[in-house]
Amino acid sequence: MSTDLKPPAVQQELEQEQPPSPPTRAPGRVLGLLRDGVTKSVAILALLALWEVAPRAGLVDRTFLPPFSEVAQAWWGLLTSGQLASNTQASLTRSLVGFGLAVLIAVPLGLLIGWYRPVADLLSPLLELFRNTAALALLPVFILILGIGETSKISIVLYACVWPILLNTISAVRTVDPTLLRLARSLNLPPLRLFQKVILPASVPAVFTGIRLAGSVSILVLVAAEMVGAKAGLGYLINASQFNFAIPQMYAGIVTISVLGLLFNQLLVALERRFTRWRAPLSA
Template sequence: MTLQHMERPVGIGTHEGTERVGAGGLGMDFQRLTVRTTVRIISRYGVLLGFLALWQAAASSGWVNAAVLPPVDMIVAALWKGLAGGSLLGDIAISLQRAGLAFAAAVIVAIPLGLMIGQVRAVETALDPILQLFRQTSALALYPVFILLMGLGEASKVFVIFWATLFPLLLNTISGVKEVDPKLLEMARVYGARRLTVFRRVVLPGAVPSIFVGLRLGATTALLLLIASEMIGANKGIGFQVMNAQYNFQIPLMFAAIVILAALGLIANQVLVSLQRRLCRWNDPAS
């Protein structure tokens, strides 16, 4: 048999074979990507998913009292009904308005004050005793005082959130200023940098990471105090919805409101983390 009469193996060295190999390679890559993504999701959220599955099984099978600890699917249904029907949207808007106003006021007051206290020793010496006193006093313990002074309206609710949010942000800002490397400050002064330039180019960038830690702590504190303030003398808000649902024994709705509060906290934290990474790329170990 001559070489001309030898049959070429199908799929080897032909366009059809190249297409088959290429398709197979893409299929393998897709499978690897799917497996890798699944492993990443399980490693990150496996415990949470297992906890939810155990909760669902325990409530559905009667291991726990479903009237007190309803199944996850009932909570999800109540959450969907409240959001789709709009009954929870108004509460979310009111709560975000209260927490947002208090948090913004704390940022406006705490960051400039913390930057000044951290740099001026005389101001720190004068204010430190009263700051330490107020810092150790629970905002919830002072809430009745705020109610007496401002009434049960919006002012007392916003102010108690502001008061509790102020100190984590203020103290972290002061700490950030104090932790700036003294050698950098000395070098800037040796090169003739003015006080404003030193502040803008050395002090402020050095304090930003610590300020963001204070922002994240403050955001968490704002949501915690929001719940407490709305449970007293409020007729709107997520905290009110939690108490109202508990009084009326609408337990799935109560858990749905708690889920919303947790989601708001996660979103606020993620927004601040993303903003910190964008503004502090030089301080990000992953960059």
């Protein structure tokens, strides 16, 4: 006879004492994602609906603001003809090159200025001089010196992107929690290890804030630069469509820029989460 057999009352009590298995979270997570997606899409869908209805109802002149369906048709026509792809490629190449160079220059320089006071004292007058000079105000200077080719456009993007990254990096280094610094110094960490283990990780969130700001600036400044002396790019497409009174094509270019900016920002947000996974999530 098996020794595992127990009276029914005892067996029932044991089953009641066992903790219930945790419910699966997959359906709840999917529903949460769907709910968030619907919530975030309501405003955009409402804007598109208003864009479609207002010109047809005579609230605005459809000559200057055509319905969204006509803009979508124009966007599809530009896509199938290859104009949208070629102009988008030209803009993205200039923007990404200028943005990448700005990150490579501004992040190390900002860390150096924020950490070493003599370097900050030496470069502060120049920083204060150039940080208050708008990038688009210097566009004629860049064109005069570098011409109307790719170099001037990449340079103006580089100049515009350097400042948000540089200033946020300097501020990030100088505003590290003093408690962390005192704790690290109490462990007799050498300066290089202190910078590597404390300063740099604590600065990453603020540095990425500057990088995200520079990402949006890189596209906006480039579009303005492409409206002057360019033969390709989304700024050129918008400007040429305006001169030819191809209004749906003009709005199609504007919508493309908005979508590219949104995607670029989401990519930077994903990178920021990847590099700051050590941070404790904030409680709701």
